[in-house]
Amino acid sequence: MRRFFYAFLAPCLLWAAAPLAAQTVPVATGTSLLPRPDQDAGLLCAKAHVNAAARTATSSVRHRAKMERYDVKYYKLDLAMENNSLNVAGSVWMRVRVRGTQALDSLAFELYQAPTGSPAGTATLLIDSVVVNGRRSPGIRRSGNDATAALAQPAAVGTLADARIYYHGTAPSGNSAAIGNGLSTASTVHLETNSGSNTFPYNVTWSLSEPFSAHEWFPCKQVLTDKADSSDVWVTTTLPNKVGSNGVLNRTVPLPNNKVRYEWKSRNPIDYYLISVSVAPYVEYLTFAHPAGGPTVPIVNYVYNQSYLNFWQSSIDRTAGFIENYSALVGLYPFANEKYGHTTVPIYGGMEHQTMTSQDGFEFTLTAHELFHQWFGDNVTCATWEDIWLNESFASYGEYLSLQAFGQPGDARYWMNTAHSYAQSSSGTIYVPDTTNVNRIFDYFLSYKKGAGVVHMLRYLLNDDAKFFRALRTYQTQFRGSTARTADLQRIFEAEAGRPLGYFFQQWFRGRGYPTFNGRWNQGGNNFVLRVTETASVPGTTPFFETDVDYRLSFSNGTTQTVRLHQANPTETYLLTVNGTVTSVAVDPDQWVLDLPASGAVRDNTLLATQPASKAPVLALFPNPCRDELQLPGAPAATALVLDATGRVVMRERILAGQPRLNTRTLAPGLYHLRLLSGSGELLGQGRFVRE
Numbered sequence: 001m002r003r004f005f006y007a008f009l010a011p012c013l014l015w016a017a018a019p020l021a022a023q024t025v026p027v028a029t030g031t032s033l034l035p036r037p038d039q040d041a042g043l044l045c046a047k048a049h050v051n052a053a054a055r056t057a058t059s060s061v062r063h064r065a066k067m068e069r070y071d072v073k074y075y076k077l078d079l080a081m082e083n084n085s086l087n088v089a090g091s092v093w094m095r096v097r098v099r100g101t102q103a104l105d106s107l108a109f110e111l112y113q114a115p116t117g118s119p120a121g122t123a124t125l126l127i128d129s130v131v132v133n134g135r136r137s138p139g140i141r142r143s144g145n146d147a148t149a150a151l152a153q154p155a156a157v158g159t160l161a162d163a164r165i166y167y168h169g170t171a172p173s174g175n176s177a178a179i180g181n182g183l184s185t186a187s188t189v190h191l192e193t194n195s196g197s198n199t200f201p202y203n204v205t206w207s208l209s210e211p212f213s214a215h216e217w218f219p220c221k222q223v224l225t226d227k228a229d230s231s232d233v234w235v236t237t238t239l240p241n242k243v244g245s246n247g248v249l250n251r252t253v254p255l256p257n258n259k260v261r262y263e264w265k266s267r268n269p270i271d272y273y274l275i276s277v278s279v280a281p282y283v284e285y286l287t288f289a290h291p292a293g294g295p296t297v298p299i300v301n302y303v304y305n306q307s308y309l310n311f312w313q314s315s316i317d318r319t320a321g322f323i324e325n326y327s328a329l330v331g332l333y334p335f336a337n338e339k340y341g342h343t344t345v346p347i348y349g350g351m352e353h354q355t356m357t358s359q360d361g362f363e364f365t366l367t368a369h370e371l372f373h374q375w376f377g378d379n380v381t382c383a384t385w386e387d388i389w390l391n392e393s394f395a396s397y398g399e400y401l402s403l404q405a406f407g408q409p410g411d412a413r414y415w416m417n418t419a420h421s422y423a424q425s426s427s428g429t430i431y432v433p434d435t436t437n438v439n440r441i442f443d444y445f446l447s448y449k450k451g452a453g454v455v456h457m458l459r460y461l462l463n464d465d466a467k468f469f470r471a472l473r474t475y476q477t478q479f480r481g482s483t484a485r486t487a488d489l490q491r492i493f494e495a496e497a498g499r500p501l502g503y504f505f506q507q508w509f510r511g512r513g514y515p516t517f518n519g520r521w522n523q524g525g526n527n528f529v530l531r532v533t534e535t536a537s538v539p540g541t542t543p544f545f546e547t548d549v550d551y552r553l554s555f556s557n558g559t560t561q562t563v564r565l566h567q568a569n570p571t572e573t574y575l576l577t578v579n580g581t582v583t584s585v586a587v588d589p590d591q592w593v594l595d596l597p598a599s600g601a602v603r604d605n606t607l608l609a610t611q612p613a614s615k616a617p618v619l620a621l622f623p624n625p626c627r628d629e630l631q632l633p634g635a636p637a638a639t640a641l642v643l644d645a646t647g648r649v650v651m652r653e654r655i656l657a658g659q660p661r662l663n664t665r666t667l668a669p670g671l672y673h674l675r676l677l678s679g680s681g682e683l684l685g686q687g688r689f690v691r692e
Contacts, residue, residue: 001045001210001351001370001392001442033364033407034414041365042396042419042448044349059110059222063146066108067221070096073160075275076232077218083241083279084203086123086185089168090236092219096161103154107132107163110215110222111147112172112182125169127219132163145215165219172216182209182216189304189346191311192361202304204280206345206358210273211385211441220272225383225483227269236261237279244278244302244343246270246354266355268335269481271381276353278302278343285309289320291327291336299323300341300356308344315362316342318406322371325405326398330472334379334480340371352395354378364407365399365415372398375476383483385435388442389509390484393430393451400452416456416591423450424514424596427538430454431486431510453594454508458493460548460592461504463564467496498666507545513538514594515545517567517587519601522608528553528576529607530585531681534567537596544570548649551601552589555580562589566652568639573681576647619674619687627692628665630674635660638676638684645671667691 059067072094079090098104107130114124127147130137135152142148155161171183185205190197207217214220233245239258247266254260282302289297299319303309309316323340327333333340341356350359350366352373359370376394396419403412426445434440441447459468474492475484486509494501519532530551536543546568553561557580565574585601622631632640635655640662642651653662655676662674669691676684 001349001373033403034411040418041363041369041399042392042422042444042452044366045369045392045395046442046444046448060143060146063108063110063143063148064223066106066148067110067223069100069102069104069108070098070161072096072221072226072228072272074230075220075228075270075272076234077275077277078234079218079277080236081205081243081277081279082237083205083281084185084187085205086171086173086181086183087169088125088171088183088217091164091166094163094165094219094221096163098155098157098159098161100157103156104161105151105154107137107149107151107161109147109149109165109219110145111142111165111167111219112145112216113142113147114172115144123170123172123174125167125171125216128166128168130163130165133161147219167219182213183207184345186346189344191308193311202280204278204304204345206278206343206347207276208345208347208351208358209275210351211438214272214275218275220275222272224271224381224385227271227381227482229269230265230267231270231275232266233264233275233277234261235277235279240281241279242282242284242302244282244300244341244356245276246274246356247338249300266338268338268354270354271378271483274352274354274378274381276351276356276358278345278356278358280304280343282343283309285313285316287317287320289323289333289340291324291332294327294332294336297323297333297336298339298341300339302341302343304344312362315364315367318362318364319367319371321406322368322402325402326372326375329401329469330375331476334375334476340374352377364402368399368402369395372401379481380476380479381483383485385441386432387484387486388432388447389430389451389454390486390489392442392447393455396448396452397455400456413591416453419449419452420591420594423453423594426450427513429510429512430508450594457508457547457593458504461501462493462496463548471496503546507542508594511538511542511545513542514596515547515567516596516598517549518598519551519585519587520604520607521582521585521601522604522606523578523582524608526577526579528578528582530565530574530576530601531571531604531607532565532567532574532601533571535570547593549588549593549595550590552586553578553582554584554586556583557581564648566641566649568652569679571681573677575675575681575683617685619676619685621674621687621689625690625692626664628663630662630664630689632660632662632676635676636684638678641675641677642667643673643675664689664691 074095076093079088081088112125114122127140130140130149132151137149138152139150173181187203188199189202190199214222235243236259237243239260243262245264247264250263250265252260252262283306285301287299301316323333335355338355342359343356345358347360350357350370352370357370373395377391382388382390400412400415403415422445428446430446430451432441462468471492490501490505514537516535517532519530521530548564548566550562550564587598588595620633637657638655640653640655641649644650671690674687678684
């Protein structure tokens with residue numbers, strides 16, 4: 001989700017744009033699909049969640065424990081709403097399964113109530129009655145936004161209970177919610193063009209509940225890990241209003257007095273904050289996507305009017321291609337049995353409501369970002385706001401993927417360069433330590449931009465797009481319709497990498513700051529030495545970043561060679577054999593690593609290889625060919641580098657004195673070159689072996 005920052009924007013752009021990438025990047029060419037800086041997708045999404053008066057989580061710890069006594073299986077909202085009012089009235093049917101070891105004697109839920117002592121007429125939501133399993137509650141207690149209804153008859157553990165909560169009132173409008181309010185209404189909207197914003201009269205009412213504001217318009221349980229298995233949203237309104245919501249429009253029912261009831265149903269799991277309504281005299285525009293291997297997906301668009309549609313229609317039409325591309329990369333659109341679509345609402349950004357995003361304009365990256373949320377955020381939802389990057393970083397990376405697929409040359413690279421610059425404006429962690437702070441949850445620099453850079457580094461770490469996208473498909477399949485933590489994603493990437501990745505997630509998810517790589521090099525004949533010293537920007541928290549880094553060697557004949565080297569220590573010395581005269585060395589030239597700017601490596605004539613590779617001792621290796629374990633008799637304590645036939649480092653392990661052996665089980669069959677290096681980078685020995 002995202003939104004404009006306005007007054008906050010200008011100083012942030014000046015601040016964030018100052019750092020440069022490690023290497024100069026190409027400027028996008030042709031007709032670029034990149035947005036203006038003030039239309040950056042992550043910026044729009046972040047602001048849609050953050051307000052100067054951002055509120056905190058509502059439910060008390062004690063009340064949360066009471067809500068944990070049941071699992072929500074189903075929501076049905078049956079409400080009366082208009083496009084020019086915050087009044088809401090009707091009922092919510094919650095079907096719940098009783099959990100734990102004791103019968104359920106009361107139903108705890110959340111619903112907005114004006115603070116005690118508020119003046120008469122202050123917006124509030126009043127409970128008329130609560131009926132559980134057909135019997136009216138004998139008593140309802142409210143304490144702030146916490147509501148508890150006693151049950152006339154307890155519900156046994158393991159059974160289903162049907163609770164119908166009847167209520168009415170006016171939703172708050174004091175900008176107390178994360179995005180202003182859980183329910184908002186406007187009498188004017190705008191058409192954002194390159195020449196500015198054209199405002200015109202229009203009445204529209206809409207919901208936006210993330211992260212803690214669903215209770216401001218309907219009774220619910222605001223716990224991320226408790227997704228409902230299914231939902232219905234029925235809204236009665238006055239014609240010519242239309243109502244957009246989740247799932248499939250089952251039917252519209254004409255009613256007396258020029259009223260109509262829109263009946264939406266969804267039979268996919270859904271989190272509380274993704275349930276939505278938008279009410280306005282919309283114009284409908286229908287298109288279709290045709291993802292390979294799946295059904296045709298209707299794309300239902302409710303837009304303000306025909307003029308608005310005329311302006312944005314070609315941009316809306318990109319949605320089908322986005323769906324088809326994402327489906328090919330990370331798995332079929334998860335709600336293909338229902339629909340995708342948009343409702344236009346004046347939030348200066350977008351919100352990824354399940355199957356029907358609420359969106360304000362259809363800039364390329366905004367539409368791509370909110371759509372990718374249907375996989376990352378809606379199908380698989382972060383299990384705690386600590387892990388919001390699992391939603392926002394991947395949605396942001398969806399922008400990059402769409403620019404790769406549909407943008408002009410240089411667009412995707414420019415996007416990543418900008419993302420790195422924004423990310424490096426903050427030294428904080430992607431991990432959110434304070435989940436009551438909405439501003440911190442939706443930190444644009446961390447949850448969006450730094451996170452997208454970390455996703456990109458996971459792609460680099462695997463060094464194999466087949467493995468990277470397979471990992472994402474596994475994540476989508478394994479946690480479909482559920483929630484996940486960062487540790488879950490880590491396990492999936494470890495399976496693809498074939499090794500533990502705790503170090504990576506520790507330094508990039510929980511760690512702070514960024515590395516800088518400063519290199520010195522020299523050449524003697526065909527022998528080339530490169531010494532790289534890494535410094536960390538927040539050494540007190542994250543003193544070192546272990547990572548691979550690419551170095552591009554440029555030769556006097558105009559050719560280049562890119563080598564990938566592993567930085568396992570603050571200072572590393574690499575000995576290479578080259579064919580040609582090296583003239584310069586570029587650090588991380590393709591911008592894979594979230595490293596701070598550094599000049600290219602400099603030549604240092606005092607730096608010499610200790611001994612040419614051709615004169616290094618030849619190691620005794622057996623069995624050779626090997627199948628599992630390779631013995632290195634007589635080898636000293638050292639760092640073992642295993643290179644494949646192309647010279648790429650595929651394994652790095654510490655060899656202990658007295659235990660000179662190497663586990664080769666993770667290597668594919670083939671020919672490998674082994675080098676043993678001392679702590680200072682001196683080549684102690686070398687050899688070749690075959691892995692069967």
